[in-house]
Amino acid sequence: MSRRCQLTGAEPGFGRSVSHSHRRTSRRWDPNIQSKRYWFAREGRYVRLRISADAIRTIDRIGVAAAVARIRARGEKV
Numbered sequence: 001m002s003r004r005c006q007l008t009g010a011e012p013g014f015g016r017s018v019s020h021s022h023r024r025t026s027r028r029w030d031p032n033i034q035s036k037r038y039w040f041a042r043e044g045r046y047v048r049l050r051i052s053a054d055a056i057r058t059i060d061r062i063g064v065a066a067a068v069a070r071i072r073a074r075g076e077k078v
Contacts, residue, residue: 003030003031003033004031004033004050005031005033005050005051005052005054005055006049006050006051006055006071006076006078007049007051007052007055007058007059007067007070007071008051008052008054008055008058009074010031010033010052010054010055011031012028012029012030012031013028013029014026014027014028014029015027015028015029031052031054032052032053032054033050033051033052034050034051034052034053034056035048035049035050036048036049036051036056037049038059038064039064040064040065040068041064041065042065047064047068047078049067049071049078055067
């Protein structure tokens with residue numbers, strides 16, 4: 001499964017770990033993706049979203065209906 005937030009679009013960051021001896025190895029920083037179910041009153045059903053912890057706070061602030069509208073505006077199916 002892709003480590004991508006449906007609301008914010010957060011994706012893994014890529015870079016290198018640098019050890020004490022300065023050897024560099026590739027690594028990635030994954031966003032904190034959670035699968036969360038919200039009651040979507042406008043359609044009378046639950047929607048399951050794969051969102052980051054940052055997006056959970058955003059949904060608490062703007063509401064589920066506005067969040068789903070943003071996701072659909074991007075062209076994703078909810």
